[in-house]
Amino acid sequence: MSAEKTYPVPEQTAANALLNREQYEQMYRRSLEDPENFWAEQADAFLSWFKRWDKVQNNDLAKGQIRWFEGGKLNVSYNCLDRHLDTHGDRHAIIWEADEPGTTRHITYRELHEAVCRLANVLKDRGVGKGDRVSIYMPMIPEAVVAMLACTRIGAVHSIVFGGFSPHALRDRIEDADCRTVITADEGLRSGKPVPLKENVEKAIDGLDSVHTVVTVKHTGNDVTWHPERDVWYHEATAAASAECACEEMDAEDPLFILYTSGSTGKPKGVLHTTGGYLLQASMTFKYVFDYHDGEVYWCTADVGWVTGHSYIVYGPLSNGATSLVFEGVPTYPDAGRFWQVIDDHQVNIFYTAPTAIRSLMGQGEDLVKKYSRSSLRILGTVGEPINPEAWEWYYRVVGDERCRIVDTWWQTETGAIMISALPGAVDLKPGSATLPFFGVEPQLVDNDGNVLEGATEGNLCINRAWPSMMRTIYGDHERFMNTYLTTYKGKYFTGDGARRDEDGYYWITGRVDDVLNVSGHRMGTAEIESALVLHESVAEAAVVGYPHDVKGQGIYCYVTLVNGVEPSDDLQAELAGLVRKEIGPIAKPDVIQWAPGLPKTRSGKIMRRILRKVATNELDSLGDTSTLADPSVVDELISNRANR
Numbered sequence: 001m002s003a004e005k006t007y008p009v010p011e012q013t014a015a016n017a018l019l020n021r022e023q024y025e026q027m028y029r030r031s032l033e034d035p036e037n038f039w040a041e042q043a044d045a046f047l048s049w050f051k052r053w054d055k056v057q058n059n060d061l062a063k064g065q066i067r068w069f070e071g072g073k074l075n076v077s078y079n080c081l082d083r084h085l086d087t088h089g090d091r092h093a094i095i096w097e098a099d100e101p102g103t104t105r106h107i108t109y110r111e112l113h114e115a116v117c118r119l120a121n122v123l124k125d126r127g128v129g130k131g132d133r134v135s136i137y138m139p140m141i142p143e144a145v146v147a148m149l150a151c152t153r154i155g156a157v158h159s160i161v162f163g164g165f166s167p168h169a170l171r172d173r174i175e176d177a178d179c180r181t182v183i184t185a186d187e188g189l190r191s192g193k194p195v196p197l198k199e200n201v202e203k204a205i206d207g208l209d210s211v212h213t214v215v216t217v218k219h220t221g222n223d224v225t226w227h228p229e230r231d232v233w234y235h236e237a238t239a240a241a242s243a244e245c246a247c248e249e250m251d252a253e254d255p256l257f258i259l260y261t262s263g264s265t266g267k268p269k270g271v272l273h274t275t276g277g278y279l280l281q282a283s284m285t286f287k288y289v290f291d292y293h294d295g296e297v298y299w300c301t302a303d304v305g306w307v308t309g310h311s312y313i314v315y316g317p318l319s320n321g322a323t324s325l326v327f328e329g330v331p332t333y334p335d336a337g338r339f340w341q342v343i344d345d346h347q348v349n350i351f352y353t354a355p356t357a358i359r360s361l362m363g364q365g366e367d368l369v370k371k372y373s374r375s376s377l378r379i380l381g382t383v384g385e386p387i388n389p390e391a392w393e394w395y396y397r398v399v400g401d402e403r404c405r406i407v408d409t410w411w412q413t414e415t416g417a418i419m420i421s422a423l424p425g426a427v428d429l430k431p432g433s434a435t436l437p438f439f440g441v442e443p444q445l446v447d448n449d450g451n452v453l454e455g456a457t458e459g460n461l462c463i464n465r466a467w468p469s470m471m472r473t474i475y476g477d478h479e480r481f482m483n484t485y486l487t488t489y490k491g492k493y494f495t496g497d498g499a500r501r502d503e504d505g506y507y508w509i510t511g512r513v514d515d516v517l518n519v520s521g522h523r524m525g526t527a528e529i530e531s532a533l534v535l536h537e538s539v540a541e542a543a544v545v546g547y548p549h550d551v552k553g554q555g556i557y558c559y560v561t562l563v564n565g566v567e568p569s570d571d572l573q574a575e576l577a578g579l580v581r582k583e584i585g586p587i588a589k590p591d592v593i594q595w596a597p598g599l600p601k602t603r604s605g606k607i608m609r610r611i612l613r614k615v616a617t618n619e620l621d622s623l624g625d626t627s628t629l630a631d632p633s634v635v636d637e638l639i640s641n642r643a644n645r
């Protein structure tokens with residue numbers, strides 16, 4: 001073991017865990033050396049198939065061909081619901097904790113199954129069928145889970161749009177995937193404040209006649225605009241529908257869902273996942289990474305609008321028959337003790353959250369944590385961004401009372417499921433490291449020329465072979481899929497992340513190496529924010545970079561060049577911030593807008609972001625070579641403008 005601080009697996013933990021070190025190593029080796037048999041056994045063990053597959057895998061990354069379990073037939077909602085009914089139909093599938101403390105709902109597998117069948121029938125009545133895309137724009141209420149599973153039951157492809165996205169962003173996503181049905185709620189609630197979801201849908205689909213159905217859940221009960229020919233109340237329609245609905249038999253490679261995510265260029269990409277491989281890896285990682293023991297209560301604080309919500313609130317837990325807590329609120333309402341209150345109230349055993357949340361609660365002191373017992377907790381997880389060792393230690397010592405294992409899970413929307421993570425009973429922990437690869441995952445570090453680097457080193461993180469839950473394409477744009485992920489380093493999937501590997505083979509994710517920001521664990525493309533800024537008539541040009549932010553991980557730093565004759569002002573700054581918010585959503589609101597009379601460009605006109613990042617971070621001593629700039633004096637101006645900001 002290296003000199004870094006490590007937390008070895010306690011003997012008792014190894015003895016009680018599903019997998020110990022030896023088992024992990026043996027299974028990992030086999031997953032790479034004998035993938036056909038390894039994955040066939042796992043697919044039999046974890047999933048119920050209507051018909052077994054013809055071929056375990058048929059992959060060629062260089063050609064962009066990824067196929068798992070071809071010819072196999074299954075249904076996701078069957079795997080998440082029906083097959084559990086005989087054994088634990090009365091177990092809670094969902095425990096719902098509302099935004100307002102004290103309001104909860106408990107939904108058994110039997111009840112969830114019935115709700116899903118009813119909504120599936122409503123969708124079928126409205127003409128939705130296999131392969132049709134359905135947009136879901138919902139708050140964190142149980143009906144969001146019902147909506148997802150109802151789609152899978154009839155073979156419709158869901159495309160969830162986070163409820164914090166603007167009408168504009170929603171419209172883009174509805175149009176891109178040609179969704180003709182939208183499922184939403186009258187309003188969401190966050191920290192007691194309503195979020196106008198139905199109204200946003202109205203704005204998003206204004207003039208978009210292809211949308212024939214909007215199903216709306218009555219949540220807050222406030223008035224909403226209504227179009228009787230198009231709009232359907234969830235409660236009315238499901239009450240009138242049958243509680244039985246047969247599952248559509250889907251091919252393992254039939255599309256399951258589309259989820260939009262940001263890249264370094266252009267519009268968000270519709271990441272497409274398919275049925276069999278996705279469900280298998282979501283299910284398997286859930287069980288092994290969280291060491292899930294039958295009957296435990298598990299809570300992931302993500303939103304179903306992000307991939308973490310898909311895989312680890314819904315598909316992973318429910319396919320394992322687990323109890324999944326769905327939380328509508330935020331960590332700081334009514335106060336910063338909310339997480340710990342929920343953990344005590346519902347006796348949560350496994351808790352999965354983002355470093356940003358940990359850092360923000362850390363700032364509030366220990367008293368609010370200590371006020372609650374948290375004695376039910378066994379496993380803690382983090383996801384979405386690198387966790388700094390300081391936050392890790394706080395999570396371990398204060399939240400987990402030095403009793404709980406921490407799993408730092410690295411993965412992406414594109415990977416569908418966890419790729420690099422500790423397993424509680426198998427892997428010694430090092431704060432800040434995601435540790436070791438999951439079964440079947442073959443990480444590689446490569447230099448910028450594509451040379452594979454061996455041993456303890458640092459480089460661009462690639463995955464050298466396909467894995468079951470890998471994205472299959474970008475919806476409607478396979479060429480972009482190839483160019484973004486598979487052609488930079490031929491034959492490998494390029495993650496866009498940098499990483500270091502230490503002498504124990506542990507991976508330390510260092511962050512994005514492309515122009516993608518990670519703000520509070522939310523991915524955002526700098527290009528998207530720039531496009532929003534230049535929509536303003538006074539803006540000639542904009543360049544956006546990230547800078548280190550104590551709580552959010554990264555903050556959004558915008559350089560804006562105004563058109564000739566327009567004077568900078570505080571009002572204009574506020575207008576621009578408002579514009580980004582309106583175009584994308586509140587999560588993309590700039591932290592800093594700096595006026596830039598000129599941007600540093602090469603003679604060929606390429607913006608040198610390296611310099612912009614250095615100025616944003618105030619690392620003025622290490623600007624590097626500026627002599628290749630078309631106009632080096634631009635940099636001095638940026639620096640003096642920074643000081644006068």
Ligand code: WTA
Nearest residue numbers: 383384385386408409410411412413509523
């Ligand atoms: C980052 C979220 C460090 C990474 C599941 C990745 C992480 C991006 C970790 C994907 C982690 C995710 N440690 N960085 N444990 N997990 N990331 O698509 O930069 O929203 O590329 O998926 O988040 O974000 P996405």
